[in-house]
Amino acid sequence: MKKKVTILILLFIVVAFGASMYYLYQKNAEDPVVYETETPSTQTIIKKTVATGSILPLEEVLIKPNISGVIEEVFVEGGDYVKSGDLICRIKVVPNLNALNDAKNGIDEAKIALDDQLRNLERQNGLFAKGVISKVDLERAQVTYDQAKQTYGAANKRYDIVKTGTAKGYGNAANTQIRATVSGMVLEVPVEVGNQVIESNNFNEGTTIAAIADVEKMIFEGKVDESEVGKITEDLPLEITVGAIENTVFDAVLDYIAPKGNAENGSIQFEIKGTLKKQDSVFIRAGLSANASIILGRADSVLALKEALVQFDGKTKKPFVEIETSDQKFERKDLELGISDGIYVEVKSGIQAEDKIKVWNAVEPDEFAQNN
Template sequence: MKRTSTVILLIVIVGAFATALIYLWQKNQEDPVVYQTETPSKQTIVVQTMATGSIVPKEEILIKPNISGVVEEVFIEAGEFVERGDLIAKIRVIPNVSSLTSAKNNIASNRTAFETAEINFKTQKSIYDRQKALFEKGVISANDFDQVNNSYLQAKQQVERARIDLQQARQNYDIIKTGTTSGLGNIAQTQVRATVAGMVLDVPIKEGNQVIEANNFNEGTSIASLADIKKMIFEGKVDESEVGKIKEGLPLLITVGAIENIKFDAILDYIAPKGIAENGAIQFAIKGSIKNLESTFIRAGLSANASIILDRVEDALAIREALVQYDRKTNKPFVEVAVGDQEFERRDVELGISNGIYVEVKKGITESDDIKVWNQIKGPGSFAGRN
């Protein structure tokens, strides 16, 4: 029994030894691991975030009538250029019966007041003429004549005031009835004119359409919209996760989908202080003024993308970010630099900005160093692949 146990133990030992020899022999037959290297390069690294939006005029002016009525004639079309004061449309007034009756009654009231004032003036003038003759003969005193003269002057002022009121009442009646009156000339309310120079973007009305005047209670009907197409801006939105990275004054690079191979420079000049919930996310509106549009025509409303340049460095010594390792204890970055054939040493590095692919290296390596690539490959004679 004891001999049997000894034999079994010896067999187990011999088997384990044989297995170890076989394993070591197989390991020796494997090709050695070979690490590739990369050298640093000069890169322009740009850190940016994207915003989607559209191109719109910086100032779009809506032209609205000063009187309600029906469009009698339109003198412009979208796409035309107009100067300030150019005639845009003409309105035919349809008078309001109530307003017209009130204006007519106002004329009658002012005519009565004028006639009364005129009678009083004639009476005061007769008294004045008589008293003046007596004063010149020395019959009445200067004090008595002064009182008569004051009454005469007051009556004269009253009749002039009544004449003006009557004239204004008649003009008001004419404006309510026809939209214009004598003396208005080119400023007649039936004539809608451009208030600024620019391109006509839209003419939403046609001949025969009814329009409402702009007043304190109604914004009025838009006759046309005008804008200076050389002053365009980008209007877009950024996500709440990105809004903390941007600030006014950052450069933008605008790409318009309808205009190929051209990018426009802009400056971020507005970030909304309040976000708006859209599709479950908070979006913040931004605006950027586009520069140098003299040679390119951009139509208002075109969709566009804006690259907001957060940081930028030219001719930076850079490596792929995948080559950087981090110390498990200190969390400081380092790379491994080749010092011989498949021999590497650790180099601590100081990193700059990164665009997610390349990272700037400020200190620790030179442009001639070979940096270890962690995607190892097997040696010659076997299948090459990545671990």
């Protein structure tokens, strides 16, 4: 009985040893894991965020009439350059009947008063000639007559202004002549001959006759999301690209960030403005849509790695890579990183330009052989 147990134990040991040897043989027969490597490169890394908007004049002035009427003649069109004081259009006044009637009544009343003072003056002249009244009384009567005469003339001018918008002697000050208040380019003239316009006053902004702006001073006006506004500050450089102008980048400077955001399409948007640097060779039309790349940081010609090659320690969260020391043998190197553009990251220290960095994606031996 003991002999059988001994034989079984020995047989088990032999089988277990054979199985172990077979497992080790199969293990050694498997292809080894192969890792590709990449070397660092020299890159110019620009960290930026993008805002969408449009190109607008820094200052745009809307020319509005100070009298209501009908456009009689237009002297400019979009694209014309004007100087302050140049005539833009002429308005034909359509008088208000109530105001016209009041002005006519004013003339009649002033004429009655003038005739009365004329008779009084003639009477005072006769009395003075007879020595009945003093010269002072005569002069007082003359002054009263002159005042009545002036009032009559003013009433006539008021009637002409109500009826035609101007009066004799006013020349270029006539309300019917609409003139430019600033120098610049006429961006648009939204009225035509025959259009009725409304005067600008405290209760009505009035009809726009023309829009004038200095097109040499243009700005980018756009919006950024609340998730990006915390990353930007005033005086950051901008790179403006305009969809209608290909292969051209315009430089600008961010000079305004709205202190308050507005809700749009479920997110909070903040308005930004940037002043474009003058471009002598390219004419930028007002209102063109544009994109602004806000440069948050820039590193020129620095040693860089693809971000996918960088690993982070599970405990310290510090970045590191593994560099090849011999064939498929790697050693860990801690890194000091700089700015990143989302694809490449600046390496300040930790590796050299000639180091081979382990790619953390194992490849099949056949594939590795083909690549090499």
